[in-house]
Amino acid sequence: MSASPGLRAPGVARRLASGLYELLIVSAVILIATFPFIALFGDATTGWRRHLLQAWVLFVVGAYLVGFWTRGGQTLAMKTWRIKLVRDDGGVIGPGRALHRYFLALLGLAAAGLGFAWAFFDRDRQFLHDRLAGTALVPVETLRGS
Numbered sequence: 001m002s003a004s005p006g007l008r009a010p011g012v013a014r015r016l017a018s019g020l021y022e023l024l025i026v027s028a029v030i031l032i033a034t035f036p037f038i039a040l041f042g043d044a045t046t047g048w049r050r051h052l053l054q055a056w057v058l059f060v061v062g063a064y065l066v067g068f069w070t071r072g073g074q075t076l077a078m079k080t081w082r083i084k085l086v087r088d089d090g091g092v093i094g095p096g097r098a099l100h101r102y103f104l105a106l107l108g109l110a111a112a113g114l115g116f117a118w119a120f121f122d123r124d125r126q127f128l129h130d131r132l133a134g135t136a137l138v139p140v141e142t143l144r145g146s
Contacts, residue, residue, distance in 0.1 A: 007090060009125035010083050010139045022077035026061055033060040062102050069098040074140075082140040088130075090143070097133055104129035 009015075037056050038044060044053040068075040073084045073093055085093055085101075093101075108115015108129050118128035126136055 007086070007088070007124075007136050007138050008142060009119070009137055010081075012119070012125070014081055014083065014139070015119075015137065018077045018081035018083050021080060022075060025076055026064065029060060029064050030057055033057065058106070062099070065102055066095065066098040069093050069101070070095050083137055084140050084143060086136055086138055086143070088134045088136050093135060097135060101129055101133035101135050104132050 010018075033056065034053070037053055041049050041052065044050050065075060068078075069085050070093055073086055078084065085098075087093060087097065105115065105127070108118070108127065115128040118131070119125050122128075122131060124136070130136055
């Protein structure tokens with residue numbers, strides 16, 4: 001799968017800045033989501049509660065990302081840095097594709113970040129999870145009607 005002509009990836013510095021900003025936002029989302037979990041289940045540092053908390057955090061982060069990606073193609077950090085997620089043909093992302101991208105990104109992160117390092121070698125500078133999910137990150141100003 002290849003991005004349409006004219007869909008160039010944002011620069012590395014811009015994506016890194018957006019990613020760091022996203023990390024701050026997601027950290028706050030995780031902190032807020034953890035409060036009701038701890039109130040319901042108590043200490044979650046060991047055993048089954050720890051695994052349940054990890055699953056809850058993955059669900060909440062996924063809901064945040066997939067929700068924003070499917071409603072406008074941008075998370076809060078992506079809006080700030082004027083980056084948009086589109087299909088590799090420039091179209092709008094649907095829930096299935098967004099969820100697919102999320103799980104592929106988790107795998108790329110779990111593999112020592114190799115899915116993200118892929119962008120340094122990709123001809124369109126896209127991440128591996130974008131390449132496999134049929135999505136592309138693009139600067140907002142390159143899209144028509146923006």
